[in-house]
Amino acid sequence: MLTNPISFLERSRFSPESLQTNNKFQLNNGTTVEICCPGIITFEPAFMGVAKTILLSSGVHGNETAPIEICDKLVEDLLSEKKQSNHRVMFIFGNLPAMNIGERFIEENLNRLFNDSLSTDNQEQIRAQEIKREVKRFFNTDSVVPSSHAVSKRIHYDLHTAIRESKNEKFAVYPYLHGHEYNKQQLQFLSACAVNTILLSQSPTSTFSYYTSLNYCTHGFTVELGKVKPFGENNMQSFTHVIDMLTQLITQKELVLPALKECQMDIYDVKQVIDKRSADFALHFADNIPNFTGFKKGTLLATDGDIEYRTLEEGEAIVFPNSNVALGQRALLTVVPCDI
Numbered sequence: 001m002l003t004n005p006i007s008f009l010e011r012s013r014f015s016p017e018s019l020q021t022n023n024k025f026q027l028n029n030g031t032t033v034e035i036c037c038p039g040i041i042t043f044e045p046a047f048m049g050v051a052k053t054i055l056l057s058s059g060v061h062g063n064e065t066a067p068i069e070i071c072d073k074l075v076e077d078l079l080s081e082k083k084q085s086n087h088r089v090m091f092i093f094g095n096l097p098a099m100n101i102g103e104r105f106i107e108e109n110l111n112r113l114f115n116d117s118l119s120t121d122n123q124e125q126i127r128a129q130e131i132k133r134e135v136k137r138f139f140n141t142d143s144v145v146p147s148s149h150a151v152s153k154r155i156h157y158d159l160h161t162a163i164r165e166s167k168n169e170k171f172a173v174y175p176y177l178h179g180h181e182y183n184k185q186q187l188q189f190l191s192a193c194a195v196n197t198i199l200l201s202q203s204p205t206s207t208f209s210y211y212t213s214l215n216y217c218t219h220g221f222t223v224e225l226g227k228v229k230p231f232g233e234n235n236m237q238s239f240t241h242v243i244d245m246l247t248q249l250i251t252q253k254e255l256v257l258p259a260l261k262e263c264q265m266d267i268y269d270v271k272q273v274i275d276k277r278s279a280d281f282a283l284h285f286a287d288n289i290p291n292f293t294g295f296k297k298g299t300l301l302a303t304d305g306d307i308e309y310r311t312l313e314e315g316e317a318i319v320f321p322n323s324n325v326a327l328g329q330r331a332l333l334t335v336v337p338c339d340i
């Protein structure tokens with residue numbers, strides 16, 4: 001059993017050896033809890049009916065604290081039986097050592113390691129293998145294995161906060177679906193979370209949400225909830241909607257969602273994915289320019305040695321610019337408005 005005041009997350013971060021892993025126990029309300037390993041815990045209600053399988057991950061980047069605090073609270077409320085889950089739920093707190101030093105990662109960006117690689121050369125690679133193993137075990141013990149996204153009741157929100165300010169403070173990346181249809185109910189849910197901007201990714205990546213969407217037919221999303229702040233400095237008021245909707249998602253059998261036509265969604269297609277190829281890579285706009293700032297057609301956005309990257313369309317906007325990434329990794333995305 002876990003006893004307060006030391007939370008599951010605190011123990012995972014500061015005394016992981018005190019956690020008995022692969023340890024199952026039952027709460028008074030019949031929920032089976034399993035501590036899979038440090039930072040990974042599941043809840044399974046006694047009676048599920050037509051239930052969802054929900055994966056909530058946070059802290060895949062260690063300094064993105066707001067989602068970690070939100071999930072920490074949900075886990076503690078479930079453990080203390082203040083709340084009761086109606087669905088199978090797994091919580092993953094991703095990069096525990098990076099949280100402890102307030103950094104995005106120790107050696108490597110964990111959110112670029114969700115692929116078939118079995119490498120274990122550094123802490124992040126080892127953690128990625130551990131997460132992939134636990135996620136597989138979680139989904140493979142589902143009572144129904146979905147044959148496609150269309151019928152899937154599996155949900156994965158990988159919760160992040162962005163490095164820079166954003167004109168659209170909250171936004172979600174919809175991973176590449178390989179031609180499968182976008183799920184409208186998910187857009188309604190995200191809108192109810194005050195996440196009204198959606199980026200449609202148009203290619204495979206090595207992010208966590210793409211990985212579960214591809215391999216386990218989840219409705220998976222990378223959800224960006226605002227700007228990075230240190231632990232304890234987040235204004236939790238600005239997360240009211242997302243906290244409320246995640247709580248409802250877990251505790252309610254069915255959700256009441258706003259009609260799609262009432263959701264004011266801004267939907268963007270990813271236009272260019274620009275990787276850093278050399279040490280000469282440079283961005284040609286100011287450091288403090290917010291995400292989703294649009295540019296005139298033909299504007300020079302970046303250079304990489306002799307290569308020039310320019311906007312291809314009027315109003316093409318920048319997202320996630322970061323010239324400090326490792327060689328071969330994404331340094332900039334551009335997006336253009338679209339409909340689905």
Ligand SMILES: [Zn+2]
Pocket residue numbers: 060061064160161162
């Ligand atoms: Zn992140």
